[in-house]
Amino acid sequence: MVEEIEQYPLTGRFLMGRLRHAMSPREREILETLIEDVEEFDRPTRIVSRGQLVERSTILISGFMLRTIEEHGRRHVVGIQVPGDFVDLHAFALKRLDHDIVTLGASRVGYVSHARLWQVMEDEPHLARLFWFATLLDAAIHREWILKLEQLKARRRVAHLLAEIWTRLDMVELARGNGFRAPLTQTDLADMCGTTSIHMNRALSELRREGIVDFRRGLVVARDRAQLERHGDFNPDYLYGEGKLEVGDELDKR
Amino acid sequence: MVEEIEQYPLTGRFLMGRLRHAMSPREREILETLIEDVEEFDRPTRIVSRGQLVERSTILISGFMLRTIEEHGRRHVVGIQVPGDFVDLHAFALKRLDHDIVTLGASRVGYVSHARLWQVMEDEPHLARLFWFATLLDAAIHREWILKLEQLKARRRVAHLLAEIWTRLDMVELARGNGFRAPLTQTDLADMCGTTSIHMNRALSELRREGIVDFRRGLVVARDRAQLERHGDFNPDYLYGEGKLEVGDELDKR
DNA sequence: CGTTGAATTGACACCGTTCAACGACAGTGG
DNA sequence: CCACTGTCGTTGAACGGTGTCAATTCAACG
Numbered sequence: 001m002v003e004e005i006e007q008y009p010l011t012g013r014f015l016m017g018r019l020r021h022a023m024s025p026r027e028r029e030i031l032e033t034l035i036e037d038v039e040e041f042d043r044p045t046r047i048v049s050r051g052q053l054v055e056r057s058t059i060l061i062s063g064f065m066l067r068t069i070e071e072h073g074r075r076h077v078v079g080i081q082v083p084g085d086f087v088d089l090h091a092f093a094l095k096r097l098d099h100d101i102v103t104l105g106a107s108r109v110g111y112v113s114h115a116r117l118w119q120v121m122e123d124e125p126h127l128a129r130l131f132w133f134a135t136l137l138d139a140a141i142h143r144e145w146i147l148k149l150e151q152l153k154a155r156r157r158v159a160h161l162l163a164e165i166w167t168r169l170d171m172v173e174l175a176r177g178n179g180f181r182a183p184l185t186q187t188d189l190a191d192m193c194g195t196t197s198i199h200m201n202r203a204l205s206e207l208r209r210e211g212i213v214d215f216r217r218g219l220v221v222a223r224d225r226a227q228l229e230r231h232g233d234f235n236p237d238y239l240y241g242e243g244k245l246e247v248g249d250e251l252d253k254r
Numbered sequence: 255m256v257e258e259i260e261q262y263p264l265t266g267r268f269l270m271g272r273l274r275h276a277m278s279p280r281e282r283e284i285l286e287t288l289i290e291d292v293e294e295f296d297r298p299t300r301i302v303s304r305g306q307l308v309e310r311s312t313i314l315i316s317g318f319m320l321r322t323i324e325e326h327g328r329r330h331v332v333g334i335q336v337p338g339d340f341v342d343l344h345a346f347a348l349k350r351l352d353h354d355i356v357t358l359g360a361s362r363v364g365y366v367s368h369a370r371l372w373q374v375m376e377d378e379p380h381l382a383r384l385f386w387f388a389t390l391l392d393a394a395i396h397r398e399w400i401l402k403l404e405q406l407k408a409r410r411r412v413a414h415l416l417a418e419i420w421t422r423l424d425m426v427e428l429a430r431g432n433g434f435r436a437p438l439t440q441t442d443l444a445d446m447c448g449t450t451s452i453h454m455n456r457a458l459s460e461l462r463r464e465g466i467v468d469f470r471r472g473l474v475v476a477r478d479r480a481q482l483e484r485h486g487d488f489n490p491d492y493l494y495g496e497g498k499l500e501v502g503d504e505l506d507k508r
Numbered sequence: 509c510g511t512t513g514a515a516t517t518g519a520c521a522c523c524g525t526t527c528a529a530c531g532a533c534a535g536t537g538g
Numbered sequence: 539c540c541a542c543t544g545t546c547g548t549t550g551a552a553c554g555g556t557g558t559c560a561a562t563t564c565a566a567c568g
Contacts (some may be wrong), residue, residue: 051491069401071487076404078397090394093387098492100393121383125375132386133347135393140344140352141397143332147323149403150330150448153523185546194404199524201548217533217546233325237305238352410539439514453556455516471514471565 002173008032010061010110013084017171017241018137019130030120032227035059035110041103043198047087048101054091059085063107064182068191069099077191079142080165082106084172086134092117105183105218115144137240149194152233155203159232162213162220166228167236179213179221189215193224207231258426262286264315264364267338271425271495272391273384281381284374289313289364295357301341302339302355308345310367317361317439318436322351322360322445333396334358334419338426340388346371359437359472392493398492403448406487409457411447413486416467416474420482421490433467433475443469 004020005012011031014020022029025119038061047058050069060081078099081087091097103109121128124158141164148160165182169175190200207213212231213222222228258274259266268274277285292315301312304323314335321333332353335341345351346368357363375382395418402414407487419436423429444454461467466485469475476482 067397069397071401071405074405076401078400078404090390093383093390094394094494099397121379125379125382128379128382129347129375132389135386135390136344136347139389139393139396140348142393142400143321143323143353144545145400146332146396147325147330148404149400150332150445151325151328191404196525197547198549200527201546202524205548240348376562409555441514450557451515452517455514456556459516 007162008036010035011059011084013172014063014086015130015134015160016173017085018239019133021242023127023130027124027130028126030127033114034116034120036113036116037111038108039107039111040106044103044105046102047109048091048097050098050100051096052087052094054114056111057089057092057116057117058087058101059110059112060107061086061110063109064184065103065107066102066104066188066192067099068102075140075191076194077137077188082165082168082172082193083174085138086131089117089131089135092131095130104188115117136153140240148233154193154195154199155206156232157195158189158200158203158215159207159213159228160234161189161192161232162215162222163225163229163232163234164236164239166220166225167234167239167241171239171241178223178225179219183218185218186215264289264292265313265338267315267426268313268340269384269388270338272493275496277381277384281378281384284378284381284412288366289372289375290367290370291365292362293365294360294362296458298357298359300354300356301363302345305350308342308368310365311343311346311371312341312355313364313366314341315362315364316440317363318358319342319361319363320358320361320442320446321353322356329445331401331442334446336419336422336426337428339392343371343389344392344414346385348354349432358442361508369470370458383508387505391423394492394494400451402487408447408449408453409460410486411449412443412454412457412469413467413482415443415446415486416476417479417483417486417488418468418493420474420479421488421493421495425493432477432479433473435473437472439441440469441471 004016008028011028014031015023047065048054060083062083065081065087066077067081069076069078088097088101117131120131147178148157152160166175169180174180186200186204187197190197193200204215208215211223213220213228258270262282265282268285269277301319314337314413316337317342319335321335321401323330323332342351342355359433374385374505402411406414420429420434423434428434440458441451444451447454458469462469465477467482
């Protein structure tokens with residue numbers, strides 16, 4: 001898969017581990033050349049603001065991004081994106097977003113104008129459907145977050161969240177054997193799990209003491225991945241990875 | 255708007271109050287004739303099961319539906335749909351759903367085969383984009399649920415939920431002046447808010463005592479709608495109704 | 509009029525919040 | 539080299555929201 005990144009340095013991770021195999025070489029080429037502009041950030045930066053009129057969409061090339069909403073002086077995180085994610089493809093159809101999009105640590109992004117996406121809709125229905133699929137993946141992840149917020153207490157919620165990020169990084173070949181690295185703070189995790197950083201700190205301490213997972217300044221290590229996933233009640237089906245809830249038929253026609 | 259329902263009895267509420275005005279009469283006609291089959295249910299029925307291979311998508315003509323996930327003997331609700339919603343358009347691109355879809359009380363649904371949707375993708379890019387938009391609306395609602403689960407305690411969560419349903423029913427012209435009717439139980443509300451039916455009962459009692467909203471066996475009444483929305487910290491922007499975060503440009507071209 | 513599902517109530521333990529304070533560490537500038 | 543500063547992480551204690559279990563009442567319906 002390394003050659004995929006060499007061949008498509010900007011978009012090689014799009015749908016990797018999911019439906020990338022359903023993209024023809026021609027479609028991969030089209031996607032790669034859709035990127036009109038690349039930008040790099042070395043610190044947390046807001047890419048899109050809530051309510052702002054958007055004329056282009058962003059794809060995450062490297063690094064991480066958060067979907068955040070700030071209300072009553074408190075920040076809430078409603079989603080996290082990893083490399084390869086077409087972050088605000090949503091904005092193509094919605095025109096305005098209901099939330100902010102911010103980078104996390106150092107990251108690189110690519111931009112695609114909506115005018116060109118509109119061309120894809122007209123000329124490349126198969127590729128368009130893959131784009132649609134990508135946004136539906138986000139929706140599926142949203143639903144899983146709702147489920148886990150309803151179902152689990154803070155300690156298991158983080159476990160689930162870490163297991164999810166690990167699997168998503170795995171799909172784009174960015175995880176390590178025993179964990180992963182991401183520039184997250186305990187406050188970030190708290191904002192994603194709907195709890196306070198103080199409580200998150202206690203939850204992480206327990207998980208560390210119990211040997212389930214060790215989170216330290218952005219480095220996540222677990223000796224027993226299965227145990228972590230069990231603890232977070234994590235089932236990767238909702239990520240629609242290869243070989244799971246496999247998607248067949250028309251999407252493979254090209 | 256009543257004539258819209260007379261003219262398109264099956265799909266007249268699709269995107270009503272949102273982007274329906276961007277649909278040409280021809281497109282409305284196409285959508286109406288996409289419906290190949292209509293089915294009626296008088297009791298709660300599961301339409302789609304988690305993981306099941308789906309060959310057609312469902313549009314809700316009348317009644318309500320829930321997106322549910324059952325785990326460890328407990329049911330969780332990750333979404334609710336109202337008439338006009340193209341409920342599992344998601345399944346067109348995903349092929350399998352990560353959750354169950356069940357009716358609530360009496361309802362009527364229409365079915366559209368994925369083969370015909372595929373034709374729309376190829377021949378009607380503008381309509382296809384409206385379909386895409388509809389699924390993104392669901393995603394925006396998911397995000398708002400995540401936000402409110404993270405942000406609010408049980409009592410305000412229900413207030414928000416009731417305010418949301420009210421507004422969504424308003425958009426398809428099914429609300430009353432001072433509230434709405436929906437065959438929901440306190441347990442349903444609890445499963446949507448991530449709490450227990452017992453606690454939900456106490457929350458609803460308080461809201462009733464405080465004169466904020468009265469929920470009784472599926473009948474929701476509030477004398478002061480603004481107060482209810484304030485209590486639930488409800489801001490309708492995320493529903494992308496007309497005149498709010500209005501969607502302009504290409505979607506209006508036809 | 510009895511059955512059934514839904515709504516209601518009380519007691520008690522626990523999870524999570526809040527406020528306040530302190531410790532660890534990296535980067536900065538004198 | 540060290541003091542300063544800011545961010546992140548850690549800890550304690552009091553309080554309140556929520557879960558749990560069990561029992562009871564209510565409304566709808568055949």
